[in-house]
Amino acid sequence: MDRPNADEEEAAAAAAPAMAQAAAPGALERLLHKATDPCNPEENWECIQKISDQVNADANGPTTALRLLEHKIQSPQEAEALRALNVLEMCVNNCGENFHHEMGKFRFLNGLIKVLSPKYLGEWSTDRVKSRIVEVMFSWTVWFPQEVKIRDAYQMLKKQGIVKQDPKLVEDKVLPPPSPRPASSIFDADGEKSKLLTRLLKSKNPEDLQAANKLIKALMKEEQAKSAKVSRRMNAIKEAHSCAEALEEMLSGCQAREGAAIPKPALEVLQGVFAKGEKLKPLMFRVASETVEDEEALAEILQANDRLTQVLRLYEQRLGPSRDSADTTGLPHSPAAGAPFPSVVPQVTPPLPSRRLPCSHSLAKLFIPLDSIMLSTIPPVTIYERNGLKAMLHFARDPVSSCPATRVLVLSLLSTSPSPVQHIVFQAAVPKSMAIKLQPATGSELPAFNPLSAPAVISQVLLLANPDKAPLRLRYRLLFSQDDQAHSEVGEVTDFPHADLWGGS
Structure with a gap:
């Protein structure tokens, strides 16, 4: 079968010395022999898990593992080939993007295609092995659409009549465990x-x-x-x-x-x-x-x-x-x-939309005039100071009278930059147990700093509802333009003084 991409051949040839070095017999190869041994009465999941751990621990792990797996999948022994495919799926689930990228190269895909093609190994490969390979490749086209070479290889198999129709992914196939996910993933949630x-x-x-x-x-x-x-x-x-x-x-x-x-x-x-x-x-x-x-x-x-x-x-x-x-x-x-x-x-x-709070007025209905705010005696917190732009959060002495769970902060922005700062926008977010509302800022531009005149300041009132009295946390994004260059700065503020220290009732 013709290789779909000649450039891949050159890349494979260039990588050959590194592959040979990475493929030296070692722990990975011994584990793979043990996991795919056709004499085993059942799958050795502990050994298979160790394989994926070894792949992740070695920079050349994905390349080495796929070369060894290709050889095992081409085995004339049906049990060994099927177990190698199970190991492959375990690695697909557990070994991340580097492994996916390597398996998505024609260098490895051609090894699978050879097992299916009657011009190569297809004449003596068993139907179970060939069916499993088609099933695996089809599932990859679904789960890894970014790996376009997998899709191209699969479509080529269909065009040549080797794959007659897309397989149905049946429910009783034993699949390996899922890969580790970020903390926010449903697997951990x-x-x-x-x-x-x-x-x-x-x-x-x-x-x-x-x-x-x-x-x-x-x-x-x-x-x-x-x-x-x-x-x-x-x-x-x-x-x-x-x-x-x-x-x-x-x-x-x-x-x-x-x-x-x-x-x-x-x-x-x-x-x-x-x-x-x-x-x-x-x-x-x-x-x-x-x-x-x-x-x-x-x-x-x-x-x-x-x-x-x-x-x-x-x-x-x-x-x-x-x-x-x-x-x-x-x-x-x-x-x-x-x-x-x-x-x-x-x-x-x-501003972020406010949540419904157990107060007489929601944040959406609240508005606190800037000139009515009395600041606390505690010093402000500097949350950003770069590019000649400084942003500070000041704390109002008193909570909102109609909603004691809501406190008032004032953001102040000033510039010591020799050039103007324009299109200034401040955005804030708080944890789900809280809610925040940003009132209109007093401006969106700061002129170039002039030591002979009073510095310009932009002020913006922030209303922060914290009914559970949880420790305050605030994430922010500060957007501005300076010298025809757009900036987007992000950060998180956690070192707030306790609200009881702000003053007021």
Whole structure:
């Protein structure tokens, strides 16, 4: 069978010396011989787990393991080949992106293809082994869409008639345990399921192994659904920003020739982009409703929605309202959303939506005038000081009288930079047990520092509800432009003084 990519051949040849060195007989090879021994009455899961641990411990582990596994999968002994495929799947689940990238190269895929192809080993390979390889490759096209060579190799097998139809991934196949996941993963989030899975996999009862396989697949489906939501959110944010940017540029061009009629072709394009923006608004609401538990991601959605809404309003101001043009997303906007729109539009980050709190008024209804705030005597906390820009959090002496669980902070921004700082936006998020609201800032630009005049300061009031009186934590993102360069700075503040020390009742 022709190799699908000649460049891969050159890469393989160039890597040959390193492969030979990495493939020297050692612990990995001994473990693999033990795990795939056809004389074993059953799968040696402990040994298979050690293989994946060894692969992860060695920088050349993925390359060495795949070379050894390729040889085992091509074994004329059916039991040895099938056990090698089980080891392969264990490594796929446990050995991470480096292993996935190596298995997604034609150098390894061609080894599997040889077992299927009648031109090579397909004439004496058993149907069980060939069926299992097809099943494995098909599952990889589903779970690893980023590895395009796997998809290409599988499609080539279908085109040549070696694979007649996509296999059905049956439930009674014994799959290896799942790979280690981040702490936020569903595999770790549900301790009971994790314990159950561990117990089932250690069992020698075939029914328990089948139950473990079903549980793994159920967890993987949950994670796939979660990944699909993330993908939808990222695509929606990207489309909203792209549409807003296109509309901004076209409207800016219209402003440059103010008074002149817009040519019909240009007007039609403009109307088409506007219509696309209108259609995006329900999508933004949908992805926002799927992201209520992730404050940072939700803030990104609101930022994109705010930018899109503002430019759609600008379109209406200049060209007149269109039908079905009202903002029906139900998403909150930044306080600047109704302000006059500049020809070059900065990305305005709206405040995070507040949660319902056990107070007489929700944060959404609260507004504390800056000039009514009395600051505590405790010193402010500096949360950012780079690029000539300094950000500090000051603490109000008194809580909100109508909602004692809500405290008031004041952000102050000042610059010692010799150049102006523009498009300043501060965004904040707090743990789920709390809620935060950012009132409008007093400005978004700081002039170049002049030692002969009083320094300019931007102030912004933050309302922070903490009904459980948990230790305060705040994550922030500070956006600004300086010397025609955009900055996005992130950080976390945990060294707050205890609220009882701020003063007041």
